[in-house]
Amino acid sequence: MRGLRVSFGGAVGGVAVMVATLLVAPAPAAGQPTSVAGLLAHYHDLSKEAERVNEELLLVQESLAGQRKASAKARTAADDARTAADRARHRASTVPDLDQYADALARRRGLTALSALADSTSPDDLLGRLRAVALASRLTSTGTEGDAALAAAEQAERAADTAEDAAARAEAEVAAGTTDLQRRRADLDRQIREVRAALDRLTPEQRSLLAGAEDYGDDVVIPGGDIGGMLEFALAQMGKPYLWGAVGPNAYDCSGLVQTAFRKIGVEVPRVSRVQATVGQSIPRSQVRAGDLIFYYNPVQHVAIAVDDTRAVHAPSFGESVKIAGIDAIGPITVIRRVIA
Structure with a gap:
């Protein structure tokens, strides 16, 4: 030990406090108690209220820090979604009308794998016809997949925009709460300084009498x-x-x-x-x-x-x-x- x-x-x-009730505080500010006991009680009431506000402000500031991280994450996700959607739209705008192209190829003697086999006049002709069948199929499926990809990208973009807006609103609400608490704390600080100044004007006799009870x-x-x-x-x-x-x-x-x-x-x-x-x-x-x-x-x-x-x-x-x-x-x-x- x-x-x-x-x-x-x-x-x-x-x-x-009982002793202080017999004392008169020197020159209190307007609206403040006139006795030392009253000043002390008022000071401690203000201090406790300020401490409560301070604790709330600490909690809100921690919440604001977390919300700002969430907002930043939402903004990044929205930016990524917009970029992906822009790329999908660009690809869609630069690809020819794949359906029409595939139809044109397919209309070449009703192009199918079976007709290619039946109508070919030589191995090379068969190979060419089968390649045309494969190209028509790929172009058709590519067009379908491209439409689906574009729709998905635009849907993701809308969802990301919605999430970003929600995160921004939440951050603004928390920030407003922080501002309100800071105003309340500043007002309490001002009142506390005024009361403290009055207490600091106590005479040495008053101070010694109060200190003796501590x-x-x-x-x-x-x-x-x-x-x-x-x-x-x-x-x-x-x-x-x-x-x-x-x-x-x-x-x-x-x-x-x-x-x-x-x-x-x-x-x-x-x-x-x-x-x-x-x-x-x-x-x-x-x-x-x-x-x-x-x-x-x-x-x-x-x-x-x-x-x-x-x-x-x-x-x-x-x-x-x-x-x-x-x-x-x-x-x-x-x-x-x-x-x-």
Whole structure:
């Protein structure tokens, strides 16, 4: 077993909120709460909503990437089908009227293999007549096959065009969803910056009073093996800022921290917390141990890594840094998963 002593702060607890209700926030922006408690609650509400939007945006962006691949594949198939149809049309336009040509040959004494044998006057004449029969047959069948090939090529072209149009519409719909989510995130970012600016104007006395309620201890014991390696990396990121979409090394979002920490020990997990919540084995709260993943809210929009049965390390939200908090203080738990047995 390896011991690691760390100092950290957790999420603002109930005591902090009760104390903060006695304080008045300095010069809040129009429409913002006037108490420190109100500002804190508003800030965390906005942060959680932004995190939910961010998770949705990650999912939509992954979907958009997949849809763009499908669209590119459909465009390539359509281009190939058009090329094949153009070639078939060109061949059809440059070949003489094969049916008429074959008919002309066939009308030469009612040309058939039997008549060729009966009417030939010499071996050479027979050979010539049989060649004419074969040519007439080939020309007739070639014309029929050419018509069928042209029809098939044009049908494939129409089908490919339809698939390409459908893929383009699907891509446009997903892209529109991405744009809408990006607008929502930008608006939330703006509101969060305003509230954060108000919180940053707190007096030193207000800050010290609030900070005094944030206490989850300062000792973490790191287990051995892969769990220890993953957890040690995650804890080493403490103090680095939260940044949506970041997977390190200088900043993280919640699922980015999890993915990078597990990747350090050679374990691949999905990028988005909502998908991460489907891997591994479900564990009851009473059996949580170091290395388990705790997922929060419904639908899932946040994830933390347990450091023991009471605390977890996570990238909280906007304006905050990677830190340790009480497992139950982070938010309502939806599911706990054990990825490393």
